[in-house]
Structures are given as structure tokens and as C-alpha cells.
Amino acid sequence: MMPDDPIAGLIVATAGADRNEFRNLYRATSAKLFGVCLRILKDRSEAEDAVQEVFTRVWLNARRYDAARARGMTWLIAIARNHAIDRLRARPAAREGDDSAIAEIADRAPGPEAQVVARGEARRIADCFEGLEPARAEAIRGAYLGGLSYEELSRRHDVPMNTMRSWLRRGLMKLKECLEA
Template sequence: MQETIDTLLTGVARKDAAAFRALYDQAAPKLLGVALRILKRRESAEDVVQDVFVKLWNGQASFDPALGSGFAFLATITRNRALDILRRRSEQSAGDETDMDAVMDLMPSPEAVAADRSDLRALLACMDGLADGPRRAILSAYVDGAQGSEIAAALAVPIGTVKSWIHRGLASLRECLGR
């Protein structure tokens, strides 16, 4: 039986090497996709995924199930690390003329970080309200970057069903979020 990412994250926090390996096997390919979409360079994206797993193992990132799903936690860490690298690239390309004010402008304010977390919690709560099929289809499309035919094959449903699930699911999310 395949363990859930949430359970595996708990095992990793206890330094369970088997849980770490299982978590890597399950999550690394998807996290690589997240990093690749941001960085556009495979080598950099692989470095990001490695950094995420090193942080997990060293206890520098701890999962709190009350704040959302394990995969959302991992995807957020991956996204933030990839964006850090992207910022660093732009700073390096600016050369020595970059002053501290310009660097600080790239960093989100504490208010923006708090708002992002609040938005994430609201989105996760709304996602939990969706049926399993639509939720999995939306996550596959928007987090994993899977195409409709790939989602249909993975969920063993017709592609029309996948399209309907995504369309109706997104409408439900918009309504739930009040947008």
C-alpha cells in the first residue's frame, strides 16, 4: 500500500530513512515539474528538488497538517526556492549596479506573505470541498502540468469527464473563494 505524503512527512521528521525514500519516490517527479515550470532549466530544477529534500531531512522545514496537505507544503517550498534562484539570476545579470533597495523590492512584504498564506489556506479549504475526481483532475492539471489525456488515463475516465470535472471544479472554487 502506498503511504500518503502527509504520513511520509511525519516519518521523515522522525528521521525514518524508508519514509524519506518513499516520499522522494512519490513527490520528487512532481516537484521537479513545479521547479521546471519556473526555472526552465532542468539542472537548476533538479538542484531545487534536492535542496527541498535536504531541508526536510535536516529538519529545516516542518510540516503542519493543520495548514494544508503535504503535497501543497512541498510544492510551496519548491516554488519559493525556485523563485529565490530566479531572483538571484536577475540580480547577477544586473551586475554590480544593483543596490540594496532594488533587491528589497524583489522581496515580498510581511503583509504579502501573510496574505499569500491566508489565500492558500482558503484555497485548500475549498479544494477539500470538491469531490475526489474533480480535485485530482485539477491538481493534476495545475500542479503537475498534466494534459487532459494524461489525466484521463491516470484516473481511468473519458477525457470529456476530465474536462467537465475541471470546468465545474474551477467554477466551484471561484464560488467558494468569492471570486
């Protein structure tokens, strides 16, 4: 797997305590991971702290990475998303949604994002999203990419939380069926 996945190679080298390779890994991936944290946290300084924490975890946990199970960038983005969403959920309730107007614009704009998603291995999931009701597809995409909570999603789509939860579950189930078809 590693020959066509240079990021995986850098993670494995980092696991061997190679500080130079850790730098190379940072150079190759920090812009993507900063983009992830910024999209979810919508606060530059907190996103910087989050990226710092993410690379600290990568240095400490690189030995847990298994190149046979996940592509390098996928593994790194999972760490970044987890950490950024944990931070978001740990914020005091008052801060949630204070930037919802900006976030809404960002998450609802389908243009360039839909095009990016339509590329390469992402094409299949994009096709499956097409099969969902547009509002549900948008809720799933907003949740995944922007880290939106059930509270926020139900507010934006103006439906009760339980309704939103079953929307998402049905949508996810349908996605799974489509992807496995």
C-alpha cells in the same frame, strides 16, 4: 486527515528521522516537485539543484509540518515553488526572459492544463477563473505556475508595470470573492 493523505504520513515519518520513509517520500513526490522546479526555472540542471535543496529542507524541517493545516503535497509544492522562485529572482537581470519565447508558448497554451485544472477540488477555482477577464486570468495563471515576474508579465501583455500590478490585484480580489461566495 492522514488516512486519505499518504504523503502527509510520509512527511511525519520523515520528521521522526526515518531514512527509509524519506526515500519513500522522495519516490512518491520527486517527479511532481521536479516538474514544479523545471516549469519555473526552465533549466534542467538548475531544477536538479533546486530539487536537491528542496528535499534537504524537507528532511531538516519535516517537524514543522502540520497535517491538520495542509495536505502533504501542498506543503511540499509550497517549499518547491518558494525555492524555485527565489532562485529565479536572484538570477542576474540579463538572464531573465532569455527563454521567454519558449516560456510564452508553454504558459499560453490553455489546452491540457485547463483540463487538468478542471478536475476534482480544482474545479471550483477553474470556475472562478472563468469569471475573470481572459488576459487577467492568464496573467495570474502564468505568474503562479511559471513564476513570471511583474516585469515579464507587463512585457508579455504589453502594459505598464503598475497597470499589470493592479490587474493582478483586482483579479486576485475577484478570485477571493468568488471562492468565498
